[in-house]
Amino acid sequence: MTDTFKALILEHTPDGPRAAIRPLKLDDLPAGEVLLRVHYSGLNYKDGMILQGQGNLVRDYPHVPGIDLAGTVLESADPRYRAGDPVVLTGYRVGETHWGGYAERARVQADWLVPLPAGYNARQAMAAGTAGFTAMLAIQALEDHGLQPDAGAILVTGASGGVGSIAVRLLAHLGYTVTAVTGRAENADYLHRLGASTILPRADLAEVPNKPLLRERWAGCVDTVGGDMLTHVLAGMGYGGSVAACGLAGGAQLKTTVLPFLLRGINLLGIDSVMCPTERRLATWKRLAALLPGHDLEAMTTEIGLDDLPHYGKQILAGRIRGRTVVCVGKQVSPEPGDNGTN
Structure with missing residues (x-):
């Protein structure tokens, strides 16, 4: 050696x-x-x-x-x-x-x-990597809180990035209708190929809304951005919907009220991939490799x-x-x- x-x-x-x-x-x-x-x-x-x-x-x-x-x-x-x-x-x-x-x-x-994981070589395991592992954890958390493919549109913020791209692909494989948010219009075709049905410009959700509650639009969300965009997403969640928060590219501060939680019963789910217990870690990798060859x-x-x-x-x-x-x-x-x- x-x-x-x-x-x-x-x-x-x-x-x-x-x-x-x-x-x-x-x-x-x-x-x-x-x-x-x-x-x-x-x-x-x-x-x-x-x-x-x-x-x-x-x-x-x-x-x-x-x-x-x-x-x-x-x-x-x-x-x-x-x-x-x-x-x-x-x-x-x-x-x-x-x-x-x-x-x-x-x-x-x-x-x-x-x-x-069975089915992956070393390069493929890192093509999934922390991003894929995190995306899979986020989707499983949404499922654990009742999300099903017939519930309605699922939002993915920061969809062109690593976690977002894999989340879009996984959700599409699982039969969900995916709305992808991106700040780069040139990535629309790429996101459609991954399985997104609808593309939203980042500017549409980039600012804190002037009302605590907006029209109900999404049954669930994988949020990789945080900050003001997460505030906007929470205001537009459908009744009983859940947001899996797993990123802070848009900032760590959250300017919101309790109204989306109290009046619509929504759930804000924190996703931590760093200290995930071994049993869950193994099961998540196994499912990720099966869903995303x-x-x-x-x-x-x-x-x-x-x-x-x-x-x-x-x-x-x-x-x-x-x-x-x-x-x-x-x-x-x-x-x-x-x-x-x-x-």
């Missing part, structure tokens, strides 16, 4: 974190029970924040970011995993408080891992290399990334002109 490997390292500077690709040794890795060869990671909104030093998510530098990964076990002190086992890791603040997936090697706790993910996936991450980290925060971005950790890959990364 080679003693050195390549990693994207964040160093603290007075102007914020600075990223560089550098060689590391196995002894540089933090403590953990399982040593992994990392094949793929993903680019998520939180990764963009970390790369830009936003949100105070990383406290200690130097740091290896990357909040999810798919790889192969090299060594394990835990009997649940043996050398050669393919595994996936999302959550547990890996990439924030513990070194993450933007390196060819990672050392992690065994409790943080799940076996590679690898070939379905190709139309929404761009592949990049470690050297592309500083640029793409800025793009995802600016809302210019469509669908999912996977990071091929073992080599540097620049996307072909015209792919779906920043179109």
Whole structure:
């Protein structure tokens, strides 16, 4: 086993974190029970924040970011995993408080891992990644609160992003009528291909409404945006409907009243993918892989290399990334002109 490997390292500077690709040794890795060869990671909104030093998510530098990964076990002190086992890791603040997936090697706790879901290879698992896992959790929460395909239109905000794109596709597969919200009109055809029936411009829902209750429009919602858009969505929910809130690209503040909850009996459901219990995590991955096969993910996936991450980290925060971005950790890959990364 080679003693050195390549990693994207964040160093603290007075102007914020600075990223560089550098060689590391196995002894540089933090403590953990399982040593992994990392094949793929993903680019998520939180990764963009970390790369830009936003949100105070990383406290200690130097740091290896990357909040999810798919790889192969090299060594394990835990009997649940043996050398050669393919595994996936999302959550547990890996990439924030513990070194993450933007390196060819990672050392992690065994409790943080799940076996590679049946039907996925490492690249496909990261094409789904944290975004797909979160989208599946959100839809299951809506179903747990009574949502069924015949209930009416289901809204997906931030639909062109990673969580939104996968949510649209999953809901369409399950037979729901999907209304997709996007700020980029050029993505309308893309969202229709994923299964959206109706496209709403982001501007239609971007501001806090002047009334606490609006016309009842949606039976459910997967909200990836938060902020003023979530306020607008809550005012327009149908009686007994539910909103699964799983993002804050539009802000963490929520300006609303109790009236939608008291007069229409709606539910605001918080979705946390980071500390999701293992039993639910395994069941969610199994269902996600069954509903969203690898070939379905190709139309929404761009592949990049470690050297592309500083640029793409800025793009995802600016809302210019469509669908999912996977990071091929073992080599540097620049996307072909015209792919779906920043179109």
